Amino acid sequence: MPVRESVERASLKPAAYLHHLPRWLPSALLAVLFVGGLAVRGWAGAVLLLAVTAFLAWLATLSWPALGAQGRALRVLAVAALLGLALWQGLR
Numbered sequence: 001m002p003v004r005e006s007v008e009r010a011s012l013k014p015a016a017y018l019h020h021l022p023r024w025l026p027s028a029l030l031a032v033l034f035v036g037g038l039a040v041r042g043w044a045g046a047v048l049l050l051a052v053t054a055f056l057a058w059l060a061t062l063s064w065p066a067l068g069a070q071g072r073a074l075r076v077l078a079v080a081a082l083l084g085l086a087l088w089q090g091l092r
Helices: 003-020 024-041 044-068 069-092
Strands: none
Touching: 003 044, 003 069, 024 044, 024 069
16 A cells, blocks of 8 residues: 555544544644743753644645645745754754
8 A cells, every 4th residue: 555545544533533623622732732832941842843743744744635836845844944943942
């Protein structure tokens, strides 16, 4: 089975779970993790930012086939920026 199909199959249950949550909850949780990641110095903050990065990368992976070149570039840039921010926070 190709990697793309296996990622999509593995994502079915988590995506369905997210769909059943209140619409505001995942966004609020990501906002709390992001702000917490910026507020907490050191590797604890970096771990919070990496959790946000992982979620964003997962969503980018799922939406990749439907995107044009500009959308793909923006998602890669966003994930790279969050990784850089997490590394900076970890080294503070």
